[in-house]
Amino acid sequence: MSACAGVFxxxxxREQLKGATTLQRERQLNQFLAGVERRAxxxxxxxxxxxxxxxxxVQDAMIKLARNYAEQPEDEWTPLFFRILQNGIRxxxxxxxxxxxxxxxxxxxxxxxxxxxxxxxxxxxAGRGPDDQAQTDEAMQELESAVGRLPARQREAFMLRTxxxxxxxxxxxxxxxxxxxxxxxxSRAVHSLRDxxxxxxx
Amino acid sequence: xxxxxxxxxxxxQAKELFDDSVERLDSATLSRLNxxxxxxxxxxxxxxxxxxxxxxxxxxxxxxxxxxxxxxWQGVSTEGPLPETTEFTDFEIxxxxxxxxxxxxxxxxxxxxxSDLETNGNVG
Numbered sequence: 521m522s523a524c525a526g527v528f529x530x531x532x533x534r535e536q537l538k539g540a541t542t543l544q545r546e547r548q549l550n551q552f553l554a555g556v557e558r559r560a561x562x563x564x565x566x567x568x569x570x571x572x573x574x575x576x577x578v579q580d581a582m583i584k585l586a587r588n589y590a591e592q593p594e595d596e597w598t599p600l601f602f603r604i605l606q607n608g609i610r611x612x613x614x615x616x617x618x619x620x621x622x623x624x625x626x627x628x629x630x631x632x633x634x635x636x637x638x639x640x641x642x643x644x645x646a647g648r649g650p651d652d653q654a655q656t657d658e659a660m661q662e663l664e665s666a667v668g669r670l671p672a673r674q675r676e677a678f679m680l681r682t683x684x685x686x687x688x689x690x691x692x693x694x695x696x697x698x699x700x701x702x703x704x705x706x707s708r709a710v711h712s713l714r715d716x717x718x719x720x721x722x
Numbered sequence: 723x724x725x726x727x728x729x730x731x732x733x734x735q736a737k738e739l740f741d742d743s744v745e746r747l748d749s750a751t752l753s754r755l756n757x758x759x760x761x762x763x764x765x766x767x768x769x770x771x772x773x774x775x776x777x778x779x780x781x782x783x784x785x786x787x788x789x790x791x792x793x794x795w796q797g798v799s800t801e802g803p804l805p806e807t808t809e810f811t812d813f814e815i816x817x818x819x820x821x822x823x824x825x826x827x828x829x830x831x832x833x834x835x836x837s838d839l840e841t842n843g844n845v846g
Binding site for chain 1 (some may be wrong): 729733735736737739742751752754755759761762763765774801
């Protein structure tokens with residue numbers, strides 16, 4: 521009997537230890553997601569040009585990260601999270617293509633792009649005047665529009681490297697390709713953007 | 723002609739604009755992000771190994787220990803010289819209503835042939 525009690529006590533203490541570790545992991549994941557969620561939303565919003573869709577994509581990515589990769593080392597979360605998000609965005613594009621084909625088949629186009637307002641009408645926390653803010657909004661619209669016209673892989677490379685600040689290795693993990701491909705896509709993206717925006721930005 | 727400084731400048735301006743747009747997200751959107759995050763964290767709880775059964779682990783452990791104890795105890799007790807039926811019958815007699823009478827008539831019971839117990843299964 522005492523052996524059984526001993527085994528039981530050990531199993532209980534292991535459970536408690538596991539519970540404490542899980543709690544700590546939850547706390548770390550909460551911090552990570554809180555730090556990345558806003559940028560991830562804008563990232564997805566620029567890609568799909570719709571805030572509600574972007575919110576859904578970010579939520580899916582958060583859930584998948586928590587479900588499948590919570591036990592991974594913390595420093596791997598950023599590329600993994602953006603890889604999940606990228607995959608979600610690609611799936612979204614595939615679904616849109618199918619939907620658009622169906623809509624065209626039934627004689628209805630979509631003008632979602634024309635209705636899109638990329639910057640929410642929110643007060644400026646930096647306290648800038650309406651003119652300054654309008655200029656910033658206009659520049660952001662131009663940037664979003666130009667980024668949105670890039671081929672998908674170039675857009676991914678540019679956004680991950682520039683907006684998220686991932687290094688080449690992290691971007692390669694997030695995009696699921698080699699580091700050489702990342703460099704090529706990024707370089708082409710920057711050149712295309714410079715051609716598109718150069719005259720306004722330089 | 724390659725213009726690395728222009729590339730860097732473009733990336734810097736783009737990042738500034740992006741950061742600015744992140745800072746200006748409205749409160750309704752931030753609230754939705756917050757809810758999404760908590761739903762994601764709840765997913766960890768749901769997908770823990772033995773997740774929802776974990777709370778029953780101590781009770782299950784106690785029950786398993788009790789079962790093991792009973793099995794071990796029975797194993798030891800069956801090694802005795804008397805057959806199980808006799809032992810059970812004696813126990814039944816002891817806890818029965820007539821146990822006091824039995825104690826008064828111990829001589830009578832000791833006179834009964836043990837083989838009679840085995841063949842009939844009772845003393846009555």
